[in-house]
Amino acid sequence: MKGLLVCLFFVLADCHIKLDSSSEEYEKEGRDFQNRRSTLESFRNRRIPTEAEELTGRELIDYVNSHQSLWRAKENRRFARYPDRTKWGLMGVNNVRLSVRAKQHLSTTKDLDIDIPESFDAREEWPDCDSIKVIRDQSSCGSCWAFGAVEAMSDRICIASKGEIQVSLSADDLLSCCKSCGFGCNGGDPLAAWKYWVKDGIVTGSNFTANQGCKPYPFPPCEHHSNKTHYDPCRHDLFPTPKCERKCVPTYNEKTYNDDKYYGRNAYGVKDDVTAIQKEVLTHGPVEVAFEVYEDFLNYAGGIYVHTGGRLGGGHAVKLIGWGVEQGMPYWLIANSWNTDWGEDGYFRILRGVDECGIESGVVGGVPKLNSIHRRRHVAASSYMDDFF
Numbered sequence: 001m002k003g004l005l006v007c008l009f010f011v012l013a014d015c016h017i018k019l020d021s022s023s024e025e026y027e028k029e030g031r032d033f034q035n036r037r038s039t040l041e042s043f044r045n046r047r048i049p050t051e052a053e054e055l056t057g058r059e060l061i062d063y064v065n066s067h068q069s070l071w072r073a074k075e076n077r078r079f080a081r082y083p084d085r086t087k088w089g090l091m092g093v094n095n096v097r098l099s100v101r102a103k104q105h106l107s108t109t110k111d112l113d114i115d116i117p118e119s120f121d122a123r124e125e126w127p128d129c130d131s132i133k134v135i136r137d138q139s140s141c142g143s144c145w146a147f148g149a150v151e152a153m154s155d156r157i158c159i160a161s162k163g164e165i166q167v168s169l170s171a172d173d174l175l176s177c178c179k180s181c182g183f184g185c186n187g188g189d190p191l192a193a194w195k196y197w198v199k200d201g202i203v204t205g206s207n208f209t210a211n212q213g214c215k216p217y218p219f220p221p222c223e224h225h226s227n228k229t230h231y232d233p234c235r236h237d238l239f240p241t242p243k244c245e246r247k248c249v250p251t252y253n254e255k256t257y258n259d260d261k262y263y264g265r266n267a268y269g270v271k272d273d274v275t276a277i278q279k280e281v282l283t284h285g286p287v288e289v290a291f292e293v294y295e296d297f298l299n300y301a302g303g304i305y306v307h308t309g310g311r312l313g314g315g316h317a318v319k320l321i322g323w324g325v326e327q328g329m330p331y332w333l334i335a336n337s338w339n340t341d342w343g344e345d346g347y348f349r350i351l352r353g354v355d356e357c358g359i360e361s362g363v364v365g366g367v368p369k370l371n372s373i374h375r376r377r378h379v380a381a382s383s384y385m386d387d388f389f
Contacts, residue, residue, distance in 0.1 A: 040330075043306060044354040052309035056295060064296050064308045070329060070351070071303030076342075078223050078234050079298040087298070089238045091314030092142030092187035096290035097361040102191055102269040107365065109283045110276035119324035120278070121333060122155065122286050129158035130166055132286065132321060135346030136207055137339040138171075139219035140235045141185040146175040147337040148288035148317035149193035149364075150202060155319075157262060157368045159285040165370070169262060170205025170215040177244040184241025190288050190317050194267035194366045201261030203248065214248035214260040221339050230341055263369040270363035274353050277363055278323065289334070290317045290362035291350070297357075300343050304331045305350045307357055320363070323352055332359060 055063050057080065064073040079087050123132050131154040138147050150169040157165050175184055178196040182188030196202070204213035208220045222234035247257045254260070270280045270287060280287055295310025304326060322333040330352040340346040350356050 040351075040353050043351060043356070048307065048309060053311055055309050056311075060296055060310050061299050064299070068306065068308055071305045071349075072301045073296060073299040074301035076299050081236075082234075083236060086140070086236055086238055088313040089142050089186065090138065090140070090144065091293050091316045092144045092182075092185075093190065093290045093315030093317050093362075094182075094187055095189075095362075096292055096315040096358040098191070098269040098272070098364075102364075103271075105268055107268045107270045107276070107280050109279045110271050110273065112279055112283065114279050114282055116275065116278045116282070120282065120322045121324075122281065122321040126155075126159050126163070126285070128163035129155055131155050131158055131168055134168070135335055135340045136171070136217075136337050137221035138337045139208070139217075139222055139239065140237070141175075141219055141239045141241075142187045143171060143175045143185055144317040144337055145182070145188035145190050145193055145290075146171045146178075148290075148319050149190060149197070150174055151319045151335065151337075152286045152288045152365065153194075153197055153202070153262075153264065153368065155321075156285045156365070157370070160368050161370055167204055167262065168206055168213060169202045170213060170217070172205055172215045172217050172242055173203045176242040177246065185238050186241070190290055190362065191267065191269060191364045194264060194288070194364055197262075197264035197366060198267050198369075201263040203257060203260040203262075211249075211251070214252050214255070214257060215245070216249065218242050223341070231339065264366040265369040267366035268364070270365060272355065272361045272363070274360065277320070277360060280363070280365060281320065281322070284365060284367060286319050286321045286335075287363050287365040288317055289320045289332075289359055289364075290315050291357040291359040292316075294357070300348055302344050303349065304329050305348055305356075315358075315362075324349075 052063060058075065061073045061075060126132060131151070136147055136151065138144055150171050154167055154169045157167055174181070174193055174196065178188070178193060181192040181196060203215055205215040205217060206212040208217045210216065219239050221231050223231045248260060270277055277287065293313050293316045294307050295313060296308050297305060318337065319335040320332055321335055324331055324333060331349040332352045333347065333349055335347055336343060338346070350359055355361055
């Protein structure tokens with residue numbers, strides 16, 4: 001009996017220790033959450049000093065690096081030598097936030113009961129979808145709205161087909177033929193691009209260098225960063241919008257223009273809420289997002305971006321592929337369209353949870369229409385995915 005009491009004492013003691021340990025961990029998690037929430041609120045409510053908004057060039061870079069530690073700025077020769085009209089002409093989104101009308105038809109994935117992981121990367125979740133890993137280059141054209149769209153569409157086709165359909169949709173086809181989207185190389189509307197996919201369809205097309213698919217991109221990649229020399233310097237003026245050619249290039253013999261098209265089943269905005277955006281990505285794949293670009297962003301060299309200085313230049317559209325937390329700071333993981341020399345090998349991270357630069361207010365997507373014909377096809381895009389630049 002005494003032995004049983006001794007054993008019971010140690011069991012209860014061990015249980016007490018574990019409960020204390022769990023309680024301490026719970027309290028620590030609570031403190032961490034409150035600290036993170038407090039930090040995010042401070043970012044949300046911060047004001048950029050007027051003198052910082054006026055900075056440019058080396059003064060701006062030095063200011064950014066000395067006034068925060070979340071990200072690093074470095075001179076970008078491409079943007080340093082661009083005239084303002086060309087530099088800001090690359091930012092091809094006029095309004096980064098969804099319209100009141102668009103908010104009336106939002107994605108319903110926000111209502112799904114889904115466990116949301118602390119970190120997520122679409123490249124790891126769907127490793128067989130080559131398109132997710134590709135960084136494209138819009139060159140000297142304000143076609144970001146088209147790139148963000150066709151990149152996410154291509155990913156979603158692969159994901160919906162469970163890897164059966166590997167395809168790269170043509171930025172040129174969307175850029176040149178969607179008249180309702182806007183003004184081609186002079187800017188466009190991301191949601192209109194997704195609606196065009198539903199109504200008219202989009203053909204295949206690689207980058208300029210690979211020159212594959214029905215309508216490859218007509219403009220070459222160019223230098224986007226200071227310490228790399230993979231590409232020729234970007235031209236100082238924007239390219240004119242290509243003429244809409246409703247036919248494939250002569251070297252593409254696999255299908256006719258109309259037979260090469262892929263369609264969307266629907267197009268919609270996503271609620272400007274972190275959880276809603278995460279559920280949409282977890283369910284259907286990467287989304288297109290738009291945000292306001294300030295001059296400091298052009299000099300981004302790594303880390304979690306927060307606007308620190310410089311003036312507003314315009315709206316930019318990109319592809320959001322995931323999220324994570326670094327040193328207690330939550331971020332979105334995003335693929336840019338300025339080639340792999342820029343940022344973190346073509347990607348950047350931006351503060352999550354405070355609608356930084358409007359990044360959570362202009363999210364759009366759609367579901368691909370996979371008919372029986374496309375399900376029987378296996379579009380071997382991987383041959384030029386590996387050689388995308």
